[in-house]
Amino acid sequence: MTWHEVNDVIVISLPENFDINANLGYLTREKNECMYEIENDIITKVIAIGEIRSLVQVSVINNKQMVVQFLNDSRPIERWKREEIVKYIHEWFDLDNDLTPFYEMAKADPLLEMPARKFYGLRVVGIPDLFEALCWGILGQQINLAFAYSLKKQFVEGFGDSIEWNGKKYWVFPPYERIAQLTPTDLADIKMTVKKSEYIIGIARLMASGALSREKLMKMNFKDAEKNLIKIRGIGPWTANYVLMRCLRFQTAFPIDDVGLINSIKILRNMNRKPTKDEILEISFPWKNWESYATFYLWRVLY
Template sequence: MTAPSRRKLKAACETLAAADPALGRAYDELGVPHWRVGDPCYAALCRLIAYQQLSTKAAGTIWGRTETLFGEVTPQAVLAADPEDIRACGMSRPKVRHMRSIAEAITRGDLDLQRVCATDLESARRELVSVKGIGPWTAELFLLYSVGAMDAFPVGDVGLMEAHKLLSEVETRMEIKEFTAHAEIWRPYRGVAAHMLWGWINDLRDKAGRAGPQA
């Protein structure tokens, strides 16, 4: 998969900056965001599952062990493996079940990732979330990173809501329902808005880390 072109991203950012002052500030400070890219494959879905509800560092360690165990994380390899061996990498039992459920769906043909990449966004969403183990958050991130869908949007992502609060310079973060409604003004570029917000808050955290106490 390749990211949307810089020309398309720039045009989308300019549209978003005009529509939302918070995104305007993010754009002024950072410009066009880097688009995260991943292959549209089974391993990408498993990686997203590994990272759910964990810190980036902890999840990265677990995923690294998982890749070492398998070499290549494929549906066939996961289904052939002892689930306890996968758990020994640090995966929880529910996450192992989800990995196996998705592998079974791909093996049966119920989930076709080539079809997901080629179809319209709503059809792609429906196919992904019809599989046990793929929730809306996982589906939207797969559509963002592995398909390059510019309007995919992970509803309820705390990082996005926090970034928007800080950029808006308000004391209280929007609730999920309010934030989701607000994001309607970003269509058809909600995925671009997400990258702008993630890019801005990650840059803020990096600066805070560099400015920390020196030994």
Template sequence: MSRARLLDGVDALSAADPDLAAVVTRFGPPPLWARRPGFATLVQIVLEQQVSLASGRATFGRLRDAWGEVTPERFATLTAAQVRSAGVTRQKTSYCLGIARQIVDVTLDVRRLGRTDDDAARRRLVEIRGIGPWTADIYLLMALGRPDVWPDGDLALATAAQQVKRLRRRPDTERLRRLATSWAPWRAVAARILWHHYLSTRDG
């Protein structure tokens, strides 16, 4: 997704949803938050599972500092102990080493994911141990730039939606999914607007 396409989505959502429009008026359009497709981004998203973004990024930074560029070829030569020495949990170490081996063995072609539709790419990703629906959707949203992906189970989105929509309680996954249907075909842009609200209100 380009910056221009993001802004097209912001304009469409602002015209259709006054609550999202209010966020954009207050804080401006959201960042693109794009990541480079490939193994390193998959690793970083795995490291961000169930922890803060800052914690996940810090762990990824320690990996990079210790072993250089995070590539599947380099990662596949590391032992579990070497990966864990950078502060990666035992479980996430197993996940990341498994992903590296699949790419090196050519059982996973990450470049092909960019040429498939959303459902096919998601299905292939969730076949991989350690990659669930949230991780797959974040990869589609940020690395592949898909405009209509909605990451179920994202707590920051639920918190932001509660505030933006003035709900009595934080919506569960099913309610938030139903709410997000009104933002199609720009659900990934709506997610960025809500994340933008979440980060802007938390920081200030």
């Protein structure tokens, strides 16, 4: 992690194949996002790590440097806390990952060649907080994306904290400790199924008890982490792989039953039907160890 400070501003060096516009394209795909705001290519977001709550503005200079400014007196005084924020941003944009082998592979791949060229510099944008990633996976099950975003907004604004700045509220995702103490009745105002409420509370309780944590999952290999997630009520292979991909950073994570992935393959291959699972397995054979990136780039084709 290469970073330094100028006055009170953090400056992070960016890897070669990073393009902020490609990433903003992803981050701005839904108007109803409640976890950050983007205006004039500047991202405003609360970064919450444990007790740390910092409202930051993130901008990029020439795709070489990422500049992090603190708003509202929220700059932590201790250097280790600022280091945690840098770590979070590295996680968020997958900055420690060298994508050169991915682009080499994609160049020769009939399906990935176009997206990799067109969206060059896009990273798998992460959700570093495990509880947020799991909730997002569950909220998104079997509904369209726009509805999933409206559920997330209701959940965050109902149970999260916020920092106010310039007359606007910037939200922190509800902590699992708080949700673990609720019952599905407490979530009744949110337009989601009772089942989803039960799943989210169940996960919050597992995390509160220490049985489930990002640290524990990160120590496992891919198959064990996937198995451990699928054992949890409300998490099937799709949600598990989504979380393995966007939070735990397993590059082999592959939500093979994902509707977006299936539709993207259908479009790029001019098919008049959906590809079968066997066909997808065959197509994806060359993507070995880059399945999560291949998926993310194929999703990008759709919006």
